[in-house]
Amino acid sequence: MEQLKKQRIARILGALLAAVLGALTILVAPHAVAAEGNPDLNRTGSITVHKYAKPTWQGLKNDGTEQTAPAGAQALSGIEFKVQKVEGLDLKKAEDWNVVSKLTAKDDAKVTANGKDYNLGVASSQITGAGGVAKFDNLAAGVYYVTEGTDSGNNNVTEKAKPFFVSIPFPNSSEWLYNVHAYPKNEVVQPAAKTLDDTGFKKVGENLVWNISYNVPNVAEGKDYSKAGVTDKLASYLKFVSAEVKVGDTKLDAADYTTSDTNNFVTVELTQSGLAKLKGQAGKKLNFALKTTLKELPADGKVENTGANFFINDMKKPTPDTPPTIVPSDKAVLGNYRLKKQDKDTHKILEGAEFKVYEKDTDTEVATAKYVGNGIYEFEGLYLKKIGQNEDTTGITKQFTLKETKAPAGYVLPTEGKTITVTAGKTTNDDLVYDNTKQTGPSLPLTGAAGQLLLTIGGVAVLAIAGGLYLYSSRKRA
Incomplete structure (x- = not known):
């Protein structure tokens, strides 16, 4: 009987102890999480970089919250950003929060505040994508150093954004921010x-x-x-x-x-x-x-x-x-031209001529032909016109005036020019055959059988005339 009484008392005491411990747990547990106004340093956060070209937006809130880009804002994709954690700072300590606003960059490995150096952790890199956004997730509480890297997007960045520091959490006026948004601007130049x-x-x-x-x-x-x-x-x-x-x-x-x-x-x-x-x-x-x-x-x-x-x-x-x-924005278009020089009567090729082309119907000389052999004379690379970079050259032509300025020895120099048409990118022959007529030679003396025959005929004529005159005189005397 006594034994049963002891067991009952033990059970009652155990229940009371469990109740007391449960109450203590309820009273103590709230102290394991941050009070409502304190930052939660066990919580991870993120840094989202929004990259835009200057000028700086009017009315931009630089408070870590996400902003709405104004109309016409130029987002820049393809720009690298690096994030490095500042080592040696404990945001659980009030004195370390006093250091945050005094941090300045010393080099790629260290930053400094109040004469003390702080090492930087391993860099994490992101490249801005569509909309100029690069996001760094799952960042533990601490202070981060953000720098701009290379531009692989051909944005013509002439001045990078200055490096800056971001704390997670970030002290906003209304609340602690764990997902921080930053809007660094670039000085860019328009494409050349x-x-x-x-x-x-x-x-x-x-x-x-x-x-x-x-x-x-x-x-x-x-x-x-x-x-x-x-x-x-x-x-x-x-x-x-x-x-x-x-x-x-x-x-x-x-x-x-x-x-x-x-x-x-x-x-x-x-x-x-x-x-x-x-x-x-x-x-x-x-x-x-x-x-x-x-x-x-x-x-x-x-x-x-x-x-x-x-x-x-x-x-x-x-x-x-x-x-x-x-x-x-544009390109030059040119073409070649060839012609053949020959004797008008025998069609044999001729050398020793000179040809020039002029702007059509003017005396503005453009080029002199080069003799390439076999009676062929060539004008290489005559300028036709300037056209837009994306324009097609098909069908582009230009007319010139062709003149022979020196004839081969023994041939007559033509006085009139000819209109020729040169096509872009081609050697234009036009089947042009430029004929030359031989010069008129000097008068030759009359010799040989033909000359003797003429002299004989002339002598007979003289004798006939003389005989006629004699008969006429005899009759008149009679």
Whole structure:
């Protein structure tokens, strides 16, 4: 009986102990999670980078919340961003929160605050996609250093966004943010233009000028322009001659830029004195005029020069392997012409003539023909016209006036010119046969049987006349 009583008391005490422990658990548990106003440092978060071109948006809230892009905002895809955690900071400590706002970048491996260095963790990289967005997920609580990397999207970024720090969580005025949005802006320059200047150009062997231009971008206050120039991988039928550079209407001095030509890869780059002259010229056109000689006519008659790039400030300097980014607005179109020279009567070929072509119905000389043998004279690479880069050359022709300016020895020089039609990209023969008539020779003396016969006839006639006169005189005397 006594034993049963003890067991009953034990069960009652066990139940009371369990109830007390349960109550204690309820009282203690809330202290394992953050109070309502404190950041939850056990929670992971994210950093979302939204990449846009300048100018800075009006009314943008720089508070870590997601913003609505204004109409016309230019999102930039293909730009790399890196995120590195700042080591040695514990956001559970109030004194470390005091350090966060004082952090500055020292190099790619360290940052500093109050004279103390903090190492950076391993970098995680993302490239902005459609809409210019790059998101870094599953980030533990801490402070992160965000830097901009390379531009693989041909955005023409001339000045990268400054590195910045983001804390997770981020102290917003209304709440702690665990998914933070950042909107760094880039200084970009619009794509460069490339145009053809054909002033005075008439044929193969003469010069064509290619103008590559872009607007001078802004630079941050206190910063200088670090580099500026263009590259052009010339087609094999072009030869680089020289370059001129202008900022707006002002021609730069020869000392303000350098030129190089390595296997037809031409680089024109501003020197320090040239870069200094860009100061205060933001928005003006920076033009590089590359003079080239057309050495020979391409098989299709089209002179295209499509290998150009440009660079300024933070843009990477192109190499010969860099794909071209500048599309020329136009191209030159040329054609050849041949004719055959022969004797009008015998049709035998003739050498020693000279031919020239002129602008139609004018005295403006264009080219002199070259004798290629077998009675054939050729005009190589006559300039027809300049057309748009995407225009088809099919059916493009131009008329010239052809004149023989020197006849072969012993032949008459024609006085009239002929109208010829030259077709783009082809050797136009037109079955043109240019005949020459022999000169009139000198008068020869009358000799041989024919001359003797004429003399005999003449003598007989004289005798007949004399006999007639004698008979007439005799009758008259009788």
